[in-house]
Amino acid sequence: MNRKVSAITTEIFPSEMRTSLGRNLTYGMLDVIGRAIVIGEYDNVAFPTEAELARKHGVSRAVTREAVKMLTAKGLLSARPRQGTIVQPQSSWNLFDSDVLHWLLERKFSVELLRHFNQLRVAIEPEAAALAAIQATDAERTAIGAGLARMVAAEAGADNTLAADIAFHVAVLEGSRNPFYKQFRDMVASALATSIHFTNRIKGRTASIEDHRAVYDAILARDSDGARCAMRRLIGDVLVLIGEAEATAST
Amino acid sequence: MNRKVSAITTEIFPSEMRTSLGRNLTYGMLDVIGRAIVIGEYDNVAFPTEAELARKHGVSRAVTREAVKMLTAKGLLSARPRQGTIVQPQSSWNLFDSDVLHWLLERKFSVELLRHFNQLRVAIEPEAAALAAIQATDAERTAIGAGLARMVAAEAGADNTLAADIAFHVAVLEGSRNPFYKQFRDMVASALATSIHFTNRIKGRTASIEDHRAVYDAILARDSDGARCAMRRLIGDVLVLIGEAEATAST
DNA sequence: AAGTCAGATAGATATGATAATTGCGTAAAC
């Protein structure tokens, strides 16, 4: 075995390997196995043993074990001697892990998942905006304004719409000065990236800038309740669209 | 090395080893290293190499690597050749991982952390109650009622107050029928366990039962807004207490 | 029927060797 590891890695895990993960065999295995679990490949079949996994992917058992341990840490697997490695029920997966989130989103586009996303956002972001109105530093308020400015620029084609939208919402989360709210950064980014195609198809986003500006103005004015309501309206609108889509799809 | 592993494990990680983690050396290492990181033991010193960690704790490098990989999966560490293993900034820790959460809480009782906890709860739980009012199944409504009944029983000394409180709030989260909300189960349990000593010290919880009943009644009546408001009042009260405690502590 | 023990299975651990990566210092080149 005198070939370069990177060559082997790219051979085993060709293109779909996420760049946010490392380039090691271990991370490659993590990605491959994690995605397979999320897809449901092992839903009705027994999960292979470590030895089988290692052999199937042509890597050592040490690498396999490290990948399995990482998936255990993320709540997807559990391992016991003699019983083997088993896939945990989805309720114990750590859905706020960005890897798990990515695997879930790559699996399939599901309006239901999008609704669950935005049902969470409608709880988190208005409250984050309310906190930001009270507690954000000047720098953080500036960042929120910069996000809004990017959205305006994107409207004129001078910036990326999605990136600008994400920047705004992330800035609000940062402004909450609460580490738990900041954790939702990846989640919101994923939700926006997923929903932008969806919402754009249904309804023009022209009104969106004004809605975002209302949030910004309230935060600047240190109007906590105003910020909460404005943000709630913003996300509530998306939620209504999703609800309508689900209703028409089921009839 | 012909001694039993369990003996070595209990020797290295005597009593403080959490039972939710496995009894293996790997999980013991995970717990010990994770706690040390959260405590801040490596804040201003270089993180040891794998070989040093293994030697210091008297385990093999394989075990050490698996523990490090799990901590990497939880966002606490990152490892690169030549650079070594380094502790990630707290912003990239996965705070919704129950291990990380436990380590954080064991570190020190911090009113600030408690406030951050409840600032999140005041976003999540009212919305969960609102969703539950609309979407919960009969069985889930029954579970919420059972939680309330346990609280009443606890009032009379026939049940554990904390366990009953947790059961009620978890039942509401389950009733939301949204997997993301269900993820907050551990978080809410930890928050309640941490805050019960705090709030009990300040103010009797006699009014609490009525507040909880208001939530339950609104959910039963399928009154979404009523459930949201009732739950918001419940947690908002705690938040006010925490704010007062912080204010008096700083003066 | 209940308890006990042997075998089999699969993860857990240890160990030693080798490969890959990359920060850093030094020398060469411009």
Next chain:
DNA sequence: GTTTACGCAATTATCATATCTATCTGACTT
């Protein structure tokens, strides 16, 4: 003097193998 090239060394990454430990199964015993 500055930049580039190159090689050393440190550290993680990987592999291979052997042994240990936990636990299920089933046969055997009482």
